[in-house]
Amino acid sequence: MDEALNTGLAGLITRMADDELVLGHRNSEWTGLGPILEEDIAFSSMAQDKIGHALALYQVLERELGGTDPDHFAFFRDAGQYQCCHFVEYPNREYDFSLMRHFLFDAAETVRFASLEESTFQPFRQLARKFRGELKYHMMHARAWIHQLGHGGEAARERMQSCLSSCFGSSLGIFEEGIGDDTLISSGIFPGEKALREKWLELVEPLLEAAAFQMPSVAETGPDTGGRTGIHTSFLQPLLDEMREVFRMDPAASW
Amino acid sequence: MIMDRKKEQEVALELVEDALRQVMDPEIPVLSVMDLGMITGIDIASDHIGIRMIPTFSACPAVQVIRGGIKKKLEQKFSIPVQVDIDPEISWNSNRITEEGKEKLRHFKIAPPSAISEWEEGSLSAIPCPFCQSRNTYLRSPFGSTLCRSLHFCRDCGSLFEHFKELE
Numbered sequence: 001m002d003e004a005l006n007t008g009l010a011g012l013i014t015r016m017a018d019d020e021l022v023l024g025h026r027n028s029e030w031t032g033l034g035p036i037l038e039e040d041i042a043f044s045s046m047a048q049d050k051i052g053h054a055l056a057l058y059q060v061l062e063r064e065l066g067g068t069d070p071d072h073f074a075f076f077r078d079a080g081q082y083q084c085c086h087f088v089e090y091p092n093r094e095y096d097f098s099l100m101r102h103f104l105f106d107a108a109e110t111v112r113f114a115s116l117e118e119s120t121f122q123p124f125r126q127l128a129r130k131f132r133g134e135l136k137y138h139m140m141h142a143r144a145w146i147h148q149l150g151h152g153g154e155a156a157r158e159r160m161q162s163c164l165s166s167c168f169g170s171s172l173g174i175f176e177e178g179i180g181d182d183t184l185i186s187s188g189i190f191p192g193e194k195a196l197r198e199k200w201l202e203l204v205e206p207l208l209e210a211a212a213f214q215m216p217s218v219a220e221t222g223p224d225t226g227g228r229t230g231i232h233t234s235f236l237q238p239l240l241d242e243m244r245e246v247f248r249m250d251p252a253a254s255w
Numbered sequence: 256m257i258m259d260r261k262k263e264q265e266v267a268l269e270l271v272e273d274a275l276r277q278v279m280d281p282e283i284p285v286l287s288v289m290d291l292g293m294i295t296g297i298d299i300a301s302d303h304i305g306i307r308m309i310p311t312f313s314a315c316p317a318v319q320v321i322r323g324g325i326k327k328k329l330e331q332k333f334s335i336p337v338q339v340d341i342d343p344e345i346s347w348n349s350n351r352i353t354e355e356g357k358e359k360l361r362h363f364k365i366a367p368p369s370a371i372s373e374w375e376e377g378s379l380s381a382i383p384c385p386f387c388q389s390r391n392t393y394l395r396s397p398f399g400s401t402l403c404r405s406l407h408f409c410r411d412c413g414s415l416f417e418h419f420k421e422l423e
Contacts, residue, residue: 038395038396038398038406039396041396041398041399041400041406042396042397042398044398045398045399045402046398048314048316048402049312049313049314049402050314051314052312052313052314052315053313053314055314056313123343126343126344126346127313129346130313130346130347131313132423133348133421133422133423134312134313134402134422136423137397137398137405137420140376140379140397141396141397141398
């Protein structure tokens with residue numbers, strides 16, 4: 001593979017993995033605090049999956065593209081070297097926000113990995129095949145809550161609608177393009193962020209409308225971007241500090 | 256009498272498989288790695304044994320424990336170095352659980368997965384209760400106490416029970 005392609009590919013893998021790592025961490029913050037036991041377990045399980053997906057992607061980076069040790073890469077970069085989108089960085093707030101973020105993000109993850117089943121990059125095909133079955137359960141969980149809360153009375157509907165309206169713009173930041181995407185598209189590695197965004201809208205719009213939510217306009221909200229080039233919200237650094245706290249106490253410890 | 260080479264290989268393979276039947280999944284201790292269909296390759300050479308295995312769910316935290324368990328069991332039994340690798344070529348699915356494994360799950364009071372070809376999302380709302388066999392059950396949550404299980408409730412006998420999820 002030529003160098004431009006490798007650089008683009010490393011960028012794509014890094015941003016996908018960083019999204020999974022950071023949202024996995026946010027999801028795990030519900031462990032022990034979920035509103036009911038089943039939801040506590042659900043968010044903890046989905047957190048575990050996300051961190052597992054991040055690890056698998058960091059391993060591809062190490063194995064195929066000469067990356068560094070996955071643990072070290074995951075935990076010890078400066079904030080500016082992370083390429084996660086802003087959407088996954090925001091603190092959890094109330095449960096309604098976490099549910100809406102889970103629905104929007106996991107739908108995006110579903111269409112992204114579905115498209116990677118056709119990728120010319122073999123490790124993507126293998127991972128996509130593996131993650132497909134798992135993501136199905138994430139979407140089952142997300143859809144059930146979107147549907148039930150959409151039809152669950154005025155208070156529930158209003159709260160979920162207000163979350164949708166306030167976070168839709170930042171969810172569009174998932175599809176911020178990376179440098180080198182054009183090469184990846186022409187080599188058949190992935191279909192590109194624009195195409196993925198279209199597919200994502202085709203998936204989420206009917207589900208939200210069936211649950212009687214009003215879709216915010218893409219044109220009006222505009223994407224919340226910068227994450228892919230290392231420009232982050234003020235929430236990322238404290239999250240990284242917390243994530244590294246134990247690891248830092250004794251970096252040479254054997255686990 | 257000298258066994259021919261092929262026969263010798265077959266016997267060795269059976270012995271290794273028997274030993275693997277004693278390596279249990281730490282999360283469901285009645286199931287061995289053979290019951291779960293986690294073994295994708297056994298390579299027996301004169302100076303080592305190579306095992307290839309696959310995790311059930313990609314984030315399964317038990318993988319490293321199982322990997323160590325296989326190595327320990329085989330090295331103890333055969334006094335030969337054992338190398339256990341994760342096989343990236345094959346992806347696990349729930350059809351890989353053997354019939355015997357499904358029977359063990361039922362005894363353990365976890366409803367086994369149905370064949371993937373018969374599975375649809377609605378199936379989860381009528382999983383047979385492992386306590387009273389009633390299908391009058393519903394899905395409480397697609398996530399249970401481990402990644403591979405979902406949580407169900409039986410309207411007839413009032414039991415909360417777990418189901419080993421279908422994974423394609």
